[in-house]
Each structure stands twice: as structure tokens, then as C-alpha cells.
Amino acid sequence: xxxxxxxxxxxxxxxxxxxxxxxxxxxxxxxxxxxxxxxxxxxxxxxxxxxxxxxxxxxxxxxxxxxxxxxxxxxxxxxxxxxxxxxxxxxxxxxxxxxxxxxxxxxxxxxxxxxxxxxxxxxxxxxxxxxxxxxxxxxxxxxxxxxxxxxxxxxxxxxxxxxxxxxxxxxxxxxxxxxxxxxxxxxxxxxxxxxxxxxxxxxxxxx
Amino acid sequence: xxxxxxxxxxxxxxxxxxxxxxxxxxxxxxxxxxxxxxxxxxxxxxxxxxxxxxxxxxxxxxxxxxxxxxxxxxxxxxxxxxxxxxxxxxxxxxxxxxxxxxxxxxxxxxxxxxxxxxxxxxxxxxxxxxxxxxxxxxxxxxxxxxxxxxxxxxxxxxxxxxxxxxxxxxxxxxxxxxxxxxxxxxxxxxxxxxxxxxxxxxxxxxxxxxxxxxxxxxxxxxxxxxxxxxxxxxxxxxxxxxxxxxxxxxxxxxxxxxxxxxxxxxxxxxxx
Numbered sequence: 001x002x003x004x005x006x007x008x009x010x011x012x013x014x015x016x017x018x019x020x021x022x023x024x025x026x027x028x029x030x031x032x033x034x035x036x037x038x039x040x041x042x043x044x045x046x047x048x049x050x051x052x053x054x055x056x057x058x059x060x061x062x063x064x065x066x067x068x069x070x071x072x073x074x075x076x077x078x079x080x081x082x083x084x085x086x087x088x089x090x091x092x093x094x095x096x097x098x099x100x101x102x103x104x105x106x107x108x109x110x111x112x113x114x115x116x117x118x119x120x121x122x123x124x125x126x127x128x129x130x131x132x133x134x135x136x137x138x139x140x141x142x143x144x145x146x147x148x149x150x151x152x153x154x155x156x157x158x159x160x161x162x163x164x165x166x167x168x169x170x171x172x173x174x175x176x177x178x179x180x181x182x183x184x185x186x187x188x189x190x191x192x193x194x195x196x197x198x199x200x201x202x203x204x205x206x207x
Numbered sequence: 208x209x210x211x212x213x214x215x216x217x218x219x220x221x222x223x224x225x226x227x228x229x230x231x232x233x234x235x236x237x238x239x240x241x242x243x244x245x246x247x248x249x250x251x252x253x254x255x256x257x258x259x260x261x262x263x264x265x266x267x268x269x270x271x272x273x274x275x276x277x278x279x280x281x282x283x284x285x286x287x288x289x290x291x292x293x294x295x296x297x298x299x300x301x302x303x304x305x306x307x308x309x310x311x312x313x314x315x316x317x318x319x320x321x322x323x324x325x326x327x328x329x330x331x332x333x334x335x336x337x338x339x340x341x342x343x344x345x346x347x348x349x350x351x352x353x354x355x356x357x358x359x360x361x362x363x364x365x366x367x368x369x370x371x372x373x374x375x376x377x378x379x380x381x382x383x384x385x386x387x388x389x390x391x392x393x394x395x396x397x398x399x400x401x402x403x404x405x406x407x408x409x410x411x412x413x414x415x416x417x418x419x420x421x422x423x424x425x426x427x428x429x430x431x432x433x434x435x436x437x438x439x440x441x442x443x444x445x446x447x448x449x450x451x452x453x454x455x456x457x458x459x460x461x462x463x464x465x466x467x468x469x470x471x472x473x474x475x476x477x478x479x
Contacts, residue, residue: 029449033448033449035446035447035448035451037448038243039225039230039232039233040229040233040243040296040442041449042449096449102454103452103454108437108440112436116435168435171294171344172344172345172346173345174345
């Protein structure tokens with residue numbers, strides 16, 4: 001007998017996603033506020049929210065290749081939720097940076113975004129994720145029509161920018177960011193046909 | 208174990224001390240891993256006795272100190288120093304130790320000595336970061352550092368053997384480390400086995416790894432940014448959670464203005 005995902009499975013899967021995204025987030029901030037996150041709770045929170053945002057984004061990019069390969073098209077229904085949680089973690093990351101790292105030094109925030117390449121690319125990725133989160137509703141999807149897909153293709157760019165942000169932020173230990181680059185490129189590899197089409201379309205427009 | 212020492216009257220502060228458990232659990236000591244919590248986790252079985260520290264090179268009387276000499280040869284005193292990491296966080300630490308100058312003078316430096324080179328123990332069996340590049344962050348070991356001789360002889364430069372009244376925990380650089388409070392933390396090399404006086408500027412680890420980011424001098428300077436972040440302010444690590452963090456302005460020479468004479472007529476933007 002062949003296994004098939006049904007609506008009920010998706011329902012449970014979504015509950016699992018909600019719990020495994022929200023519980024650690026709340027728990028980490030709880031520990032942070034109570035000085036239970038080691039000597040420098042700010043760095044811990046920044047790393048945790050940043051890495052988790054990246055994990056969730058990679059998971060969301062994993063959905064469609066898996067759905068295709070295992071012929072479980074209904075799985076696509078969890079993709080938006082994963083993407084939204086990637087945004088939630090990115091938002092927590094950005095807010096923690098402003099509130100706890102810079103402590104509302106707005107001038108410093110602006111100069112860091114402009115002057116520091118790794119902050120610039122991180123901030124750009126955050127803007128993309130924000131835009132994608134805002135247009136993630138069915139309503140926006142209908143309203144934007146064909147433009148919606150074009151807009152949401154920017155998730156790949158966001159992935160690349162986040163990977164850059166990560167590898168540029170470390171002092172010398174690039175092993176982990178390099179592993180993340182590998183994972184990202186692996187996931188992008190499944191879209192090579194799509195990218196080829198996009199390039200073709202773009203070239204046509206230029207011609 | 209507890210040490211006996213006096214308190215240096217001119218090296219106290221009214222700033223809040225960083226709690227001991229934070230000083231001993233938040234360390235950059237890549238020999239034991241690159242995460243801040245790694246050294247505490249991986250260094251507990253680090254064996255510091257027996258130990259030898261040699262003072263050699265351009266000196267009249269080369270010395271070799273054994274483990275007991277480290278805390279017995281010189282009178283120990285407590286000095287409370289600010290430690291400013293190049294990553295823009297800082298602590299206030301009650302070190303116990305003695306002047307580096309006292310150690311160097313004991314070896315009778317020759318007038319040809321212009322620099323002092325320091326070297327950390329190389330022992331891959333005990334230091335997992337030296338055994339595997341993946342653990343040690345891709346640094347070429349042993350870790351080496353250096354000061355100009357006049358910097359080394361400055362009364363603020365100290366050799367620390369303890370903190371908070373006790374011998375140094377391994378993660379903080381046991382059994383003996385350098386502390387140069389007006390420079391970024393990476394200059395204050397840990398677990399030293401060799402001090403060599405030379406006439407040429409010796410290589411230093413972080414400078415060798417990324418010379419555009421880490422200079423030889425590495426004086427704390429709010430006006431010279433790290434290429435990837437500002438050095439104008441810092442987060443002071445004390446107690447309390449996320450809302451109790453304190454961002455304060457960074458001071459030139461980390462507030463130790465008395466060393467500025469060492470750098471008269473030097474362009475500190477060029478020699479960062």
C-alpha cells in the first residue's frame with residue numbers, strides 16, 4: 001500500500017511546526033531576561049534567532065523538492081507557515097540587535113547598515129522576508145496575480161544574502177557558515193531549471 | 208586554589224566588577240574551541256603543573272621558571288583592569304599577578320632588544336583546537352603575540368596568575384598569561400611557555416590571519432573601526448539579563464591615557 005499524506009496529516013504537521021517554532025523562541029527570551037543565557041545573553045539571543053531564521057528558511061525551501069520527489073503535493077501547504085516563522089525569527093533577530101546590542105542607538109544603526117557589508121546584506125534579506133511575509137496571504141496572492149510569483153522568487157536572493165551575512169559575521173571559524181552555504185546551494189540546485197528559465201526570460205526582455 | 212597577594216592601590220576602580228562566573232564562562236581561547244562557552248567546557252582537564260616558562264633571546268641571563276616560580280618568584284598584587292575585546296564587549300576583572308617589567312628585567316635585556324615575543328603552549332593532545340582546524344577556527348598554532356619593548360616594560364603590562372583571589376582557571380589562560388589593558392583582548396596571550404626578546408618585529412597570530420582587520424598594535428581606539436563593526440562603543444558585561452545590558456562609549460587606550468606617550472608622533476590610524 002502506498003503512503004499518501006492527507007489533510008489531517010498536514011493539520012498535525014502544522015501543529016508540530018507551531019510548537020517547535022514558538023516554544024524555543026519564548027523559552028530563549030525567558031532565559032535571556034533572567035540572565036540564564038551565559039555571560040553574554042545578547043550574543044546568545046542574536047545567534048539563536050539568526051541561525052533559527054536561516055534553518056526555517058532552508059526548511060521552507062526543502063518543501064517543494066520533497067513534495068515533488070515523494071509525490072506528496074499536499075505537503076506544499078506547510079511551506080508558507082515555515083516561511084512565516086523564518087520571518088518571525090528574523091524579526092526577533094533584528095529587534096534584538098536594535099534593542100539589546102545597539103540599545104536604541106539609532107544613529108549607530110543607520111551607520112552600521114550603510115557602512116558594514118555584512119549588516120547591509122543582512123538588513124536587505126530582512127527587508128525581502130518582510131515583503132514576502134506581508135504578501136503571503138491568499139488575498140495578496142490573488143491581487144498580485146502573476147507578479148506574486150516574481151516577487152516570491154526573491155526568497156532565493158534572501159537565502160544567498162543571509163548566507164553571506166553569516167559567513168561575513170564570523171572572525172575566522174567559517175566551518176559552520178560554509179556548511180550552510182552547502183545546504184543552500186544544494187537546495188538551489190533543485191531549482192536550476194527554474195533559474196535557467198528566468199535567465200532566458202530576462203535575456204529576451206533585454207533583446 | 209587561593210593565592211596570597213596585596214592590593215595595588217593605584218589599580219582599583221569604582222566600576223562594577225564583572226561577576227566571576229561570567230569571566231570564567233565567556234572566553235576566546237580557540238585552542239579549546241571557537242564558541243565562547245567552549246573553553247570552559249573543554250579545558251577542565253588541562254594540566255598546568257609541571258609547567259615551564261622560558262625568557263630567552265636578547266637577554267644576558269636567560270631564565271626558566273617552573274610552576275611554583277610563577278606565583279612565588281615575584282610579589283603578587285591584585286589589579287583591577289578593564290578588558291576590552293575587539294568584538295566590542297568588555298569586562299572589569301580583578302587580576303592577580305606581577306609586572307611584566309619585573310620578569311623581563313630579571314633576565315637583563317640587552318640594549319639590542321626591541322620587541323618581546325610571546326608564545327602559548329603547543330600541545331594538541333591537550334588542546335583540541337590545535338589538533339583539528341575545524342575546532343580551532345583555522346588558526347596556525349601555536350598562538351603568538353608580541354609587544355614593543357617599551358610597551359612590555361610599561362608598569363601597566365602585567366603577567367597574571369590569578370583572578371578573583373584564586374589561581375587562573377584553565378579557560379582564562381592558566382597558569383600564566385599576559386594582560387595589557389590598553390590593547391584589545393587578543394593581545395593578552397594565554398598559557399605562555401616562551402617569552403623571547405628580539406630585534407625584529409615578530410609575527411602575531413590575528414595580524415597574520417587578517418592583517419586588514421587586526422594590526423600589530425591593536426590599541427583600543429574608538430576612532431578606528433574594525434572593517435566590519437564600529438569600535439566607538441562597547442557592551443559592558445556585568446550581571447543581569449537582556450534588559451540590564453550596558454552600552455558605553457569606548458575610550459582611547461581603553462581609558463589608560465598614561466600610555467599615550469608610548470605613541471607620540473605615531474599615526475594611530477595607520478598603525479592600528
